[in-house]
Amino acid sequence: MQKTFFILIFSLLSQFIFSFVQNDEAAPDFQLLDSNGDEIVLSSFRGKRVVLEWTNHGCPFVAKHYKSGNMQSTQDFVKDKNTVWLSIISSAPGTQGYISPKKANELTASRNAFPSHVLFDPSGVVGRKYSAKTTPHMYIIDEQGLLKYQGAIDDAGGRGFMSKDLLKANNYVKKGLKELASGEEVSSPVTKPYGCSVKYSS
Amino acid sequence: MGIKFKLEKDWHTYWKNPGDAGEGATIKWNLSPGLSASSILWPGPERIPVVPLMTFGYNDEVVLLTRITSTEKIRFPLKLEAEVTWFTCKDICIPQEGVVDVEIEEGEFLASTHNTELKNYMSMVPTTFTGNLRVEELDNKFFVQSVSPGDEQYSNVYFFPYEYGLTSYTKDQIYEKNQNSFTLEIEASEFSLDLGMFEGIIETSTPEGKKFYSISYPLKTDKSESNTNVFLLIIFAFVGGLILNIMPCVFPILSIKILRFVEHSENSSANTLRYGLFYTLGAVLSFLLIALLLVILKSSGENIGWGFQLQYPLVISILFYLFVALGFMFMSNLVFGSSLGNLGSFAQVKNESLESFLTGVLAVVVASPCTAPFMGSAIGFALLQPSLNSFVIFFSLGIGFALPYLILSIKPSLLSFLPKPGAWMETFKQFMAFPMWASALWLLWVLSGQVDKDTVLLVLIGGLIISLSLWLLEKNTSKKLGIKWLVRLLVITLIVGSISILPTEYSVKESRAERPGYSEALLNEYRDSNQLVFLNFTADWCITCKVNEKVALNSQEVISVIEKKNIKYLEADWTRKDADIARKLEEYGRTGVPLYLLFPSVGDPIILPEILTKDILLDYLNELT
Known part of the structure; x- marks a missing residue:
């Protein structure tokens, strides 16, 4: 009873505060609309691995990952591997990256990207639940719904990012998924996310 | 050299650690030969919150500095060129790049506004x-x-x-x-x-x-500490394994087995050696299997949040119970799982190599009724060790256990030197109770440093109840099944009861309550009788005081020196500002806490530093006369 009470209070509070989710804990569930108008529930993917990608097409960091084909190659890597790719936009209305479903689908097509779904989180509730700080900010969730990785997509962060060759960088998401697939623990489960700030409503 | 970034109002660029988002600038210098450039000298940044995030950078304007040095005589005109990349951000971010250059002619030094600006930013570079x-x-x-x-x-x-x-x-x-x-x-x-x-x-x-x-x-990393005792543990485990062989329920079985193999091998030493090796393999693998089970148990325990650390009062108390019980089991005839002993006969298989292997496995199982106390202590220690150490300990235990047999299989003639099984083994087993109880004593000593004396007494009473429960079990030989189960139920209740009273929290700090509070009268009384006094001005809201207390004042060494030298400890608690204490603070020119005063038997007090370490405090205390 007491526990339920605390969970209730905590989940209420987490709507307002920036909470932190630790690895090996249950990834917070969410329900968001995708670019085709469907309700997507995270827990319905139990039994599959899930990759979360926080995105904002106007952010130069994100733009570079798509222009270089690095993000698409990572998406391609998870294809046919019992893995779902969810791109999440937490930009608040009126801020950079806040787009219509139609525009989102156009972007996906024009960039030759293949996320399983592009999700909209204009209130920032889901982003804050995951303490998503940057675009891109990546998370891997395992088949049991436990968070296994959070951080950068690769080690290309740091000064001079715009002139780096992303296809030569060490891709943490691919590495983490490979390790999970072979039954190992993720060797670098937390890395420093880099990029633009997520454009939350303040 | 300085490169100035003049941004539009409310735009910013980043420090070398940008905080939650963004990226700092890069500068690539193209210099005349003989010149070299340092890495960027970053002026101290500002906090630039982007709710709910925090970034570190520079608003409106910054000059990033680079020290250019020359190894030879400078040839003018000097050409300096820098390729710069940076991010300019407000609510959105724009990546930017540019090339700046300058040519310097030989001439007189002229102070300019740029020069003042450079100096200004130079003074903001951390030293x-x-x-x-x-x-x-x-x-x-x-x-x-x-x-x-x-x-x-x-x-x-x-x-x-x-x-x-x-x-x-x-x-x-x-x-x-x-x-x-x-x-x-x-x-x-x-x-x-x-x-x-x-x-x-x-x-x-x-x-x-x-x-x-x-x-x-x-920063202290306490990860390397546990490796120091591994070697000692390996030796203990090995000796433990050897001793296992002369436990009353192992030794007779083994003697018989050895004789059997000697007969079967028809004096071919190659065969006996092979059986010996297979036996060793069987025994060692069984021990490793136990270690594996332990490691799984331990990691699942850690997953649900309980760690087996020796620091916790609860873990220490449970280990205390365990060792009291183990000692009791050595001393009494109490055995658990004695029916396992019959399994030995299953090991008679046609293939003799396999039979020796299974004998090795079964020796571990068969022996369990009287090895349980031994295994208990090995398990107890292994739980506190990193997983790898658990395997090493049990490997060593297995080798120790199998070694006598291996030696005998190489040289069967040594068999005649072995003592005959007999009453001496029972005596030896009883003797083994004392090392167990010695371990229990040591644990109690550790516990006494963590909890107050009432709690220690409570744990001791629990130990008494555990012993009583085991005694009840031993004497529980009633033929009537009802009574037998009734007694067992009582025993379980007693054991569960004695575990439930164990302390889970550290409570040594409660002894602080016994320390007298400060009053001018009490201080004067001590001073008049030429006593040593330590006067601690503290408050609950004072962070420095709390850190000093945790790091220095409450350490075991400091407490024991204070006790040994009979230094009177007085605590002036200024949590609720008290006029008497304020007056005393003022006497020493203070308006706040912490203040630590050490009064020698005669003369003025010594004022201790505001930031205490254990070593500093011990030095002062030891020199106090």
């Missing part, structure tokens, strides 16, 4: 902090403490980390200014990356403006 600084990590918080260097009085101090994964960017840092020192409380990062070093810069505010200092302090 190494010269004050006596330390960093303590307690309860997911860092406490940066320092004696203020020189006469500087900082109205505020803020820490900027160099790396991600050390301190929280968003949470407020609490600055506490004392008479001539300060303490800065910083929340640790939500994701600790175990950097090993506390590195970054501190921004200090004085009436004259802000200054930046770089600090670097090694």
Whole structure:
């Protein structure tokens, strides 16, 4: 009873505060609309691995990952591997990256990207639940719904990012998924996310 | 050389650690031959919050400096060119790049506005902090403490980390200014990356403006400590394994087995050696299997949140019970699972190599009724060790267990030297109770440092009840099944009861309540009788006081020196500002806490530093006369 009470209070509070989710804990569930108008529930993917990608097409960091084909190659890597790719936009209305479903689908097509779904989180509730700080900010969730990785997509962060060759960088998401697939623990489960700030409503 | 970034109003660019988002600038210099450039000298940054995030950078304008040095005589005109990349951000970010160059002619030095600007920014580049600084990590918080260097009085101090994964960017840092020192409380990062070093810069505010200092302090990593005793544990495990062989229920079986193999091998030494090796393999693998089970148990335990650390009073008390019980089991005839002994006969298989292997396995199982106490202690210690050590310990135990047999299989003639099984084995088994109880005593001593004496007594009573329960079990030979189960139920209730009374919290600090509070009269009374007095002015809201108490005052060594030298300890608690205490503080020119006074038997008190370490405090206490 007491526990339920605390969970209730905590989940209420987490709507307002920036909470932190630790690895090996249950990834917070969410329900968001995708670019085709469907309700997507995270827990319905139990039994599959899930990759979360926080995105904002106007952010130069994100733009570079798509222009270089690095993000698409990572998406391609998870294809046919019992893995779902969810791109999440937490930009608040009126801020950079806040787009219509139609525009989102156009972007996906024009960039030759293949996320399983592009999700909209204009209130920032889901982003804050995951303490998503940057675009891109990546998370891997395992088949049991436990968070296994959070951080950068690769080690290309740091000064001079715009002139780096992303296809030569060490891709943490691919590495983490490979390790999970072979039954190992993720060797670098937390890395420093880099990029633009997520454009939350303040 | 300085490169100036002039941004539009409300736009910013980043420091070398940008905080939660963004990226700092890069500068690539193309220089005339003979010149070389340092890395960027970053002026101290500002906090630029982007709710709910925090970034570190420069608003409106910044000059990033580079030291250009020449190894030879400079040839004019000098050509300097820099390729620069940077981010300019407001609510959105724009990556930018550009090339700037300058040509310098030979001539007289002329002071210009640029020169003042350079000097200004140069004064914002951090220098190494010269004050006596330390960093303590307690309860997911860092406490940066320092004696203020020189006469500087900082109205505020803020820490900027160099790396991600050390301190929280968003949470407020609490600055506490004392008479001539300060303490800065910083929340640790939500994701600790175990950097090993506390590195970054501190921004200090004085009436004259802000200054930046770089600090670097090694953090304690308590991970390497457990390796020191592994070698000793291996030896103990090996000896333990040897001793297992002469336990009453192992030795007779083994003798018979050995004889059997000697007969079967028809005096071919190659065969006996092979059987010996297979036996060893069987025994060692069984022990490793036990280790594996333990490691699985341990890691699943850690997953659900209980760690097996020796520091916890609960773990120590349970181990105390365990060793009391183990001693009792050695002393009495109490055996668990004696029916397992019959399994030995299953090991008679046609293939003799396989039979020796199974004998090895079964020797471990068969022996369990009287090895349980031994295994119990090995398991107890292995649980406290890292997983790899558990395997090593059990491997060593297995080798020790199998070695006598292996030697005998190589040289069967040694068999005649073995003592005959007999009553001496029972005597030896009973003797083994004493090392167990000695271990129990040691655990109790450890516990007495963590909880108050009433709790220690409670744990001792629990030990008594455990012994009583085991005695009941031993005497429980009633033929009537009902009575037998009734007694067993009672025993279980008693054991569960005695575990439930165990302490889960540290309670040694409650003994502070026994320390008398400060009063002028009491102090005078002690002084008049020429007693040594330690007067501690503290308050619950004083961070420096709390850190000093945790790190120095409450340490076991300090407490024992205070007791040994019969120093009277007085605590003046200023949590609720008290006029008497305020007057006393004023006497020593203080307006606040902490203040530590050491009164020698005669003469004026010694004022201790505001920031105490165990060593400093012990030095003062030991010299006090």
